[in-house]
Amino acid sequence: MSGAGARKVDVTGRTTGKTKRHKPLVNLPSNQWLSIPREMLESPAFAALSAPALRVLMRLCIEHLEHGGAENGKLKVTHSQFVAFGIGHNSVKPALIENEALGFIEMMQQGGRSFGDTRLPSQFRLTFPNSRNAPQTHEWFAIKSLDEAKDRIARKKAEWDAARPKRPNRRPAYKSGSIAGRAEAARQRNSGAA
Structure with missing residues (x-):
């Protein structure tokens, strides 16, 4: 007899009454898990998440699991950890804001x-x-439409842009491609080198 649940046989060829134990086909994951409500996955707020923002959220979930779920509110993830997780260097802050x-x-x-x-x-x-x-505060639950979610993202990014210190423009504005602009840039380079 062969297949699933095949019985063991002794040296004489007679069955022993015991079945063979089969090894599991896959390795089971660790016992750490995080409950994500279905309502959250179906919410307009979740639908509005960009790919980098979703990766940021998943990286924070991993950090939560690494601390056994006991350090929520004190989850520390550095910029370089986000980048190592596959989020672009310039996408980390906008994804956090989102x-x-x-x-x-x-x-x-x-x-x-x-x-x-x-x-x-x-x-x-x-x-x-x-x-x-x-x-749990489920602040995402207050968002009722995709348009409202997009408006919240736009407002938060505008607030962040307004609060950021403005860097002075280090390069003078030249008409790109114009001969006069290129000649002026060459003169400045030459006068600075002398």
Whole structure:
């Protein structure tokens, strides 16, 4: 007899009454998991997430799991960790803003640049999992339409742009491609080199 549930046989060829144990076909994942409500996955806020914003959210979920679900509100993920997870260098901050605008995360502490031994990563809180430190708030649930979600994202990004310090334009404005503009740029380069 062969196949699933085949019986063991002894040296004489007679069955022993015991079935063979089969190895599992796949390795099962670890016992860590995170409950994501179906309502959240079907919500207009979730539908409005861009690909980088979804990756940011998943990276924060992984960080939550790495701490056994006990550190929500103190989740520390650095810019370089987001980049290593596959989020573009220039997409990290806009994706964080998007997640915060849609109510999936809350930034508890703004991080800063790293200099030498000084490290100050941002700290985050996920709004949908239950934990000891931070209750579920489900801020994403207040968004009722895709247009409302897009408006929230646009407003939050506009606030961020307005609050950012403006860098002075380091290059003079020349008409690109014009002969006069190229000649002026060449004169400035030559006078600076002399």
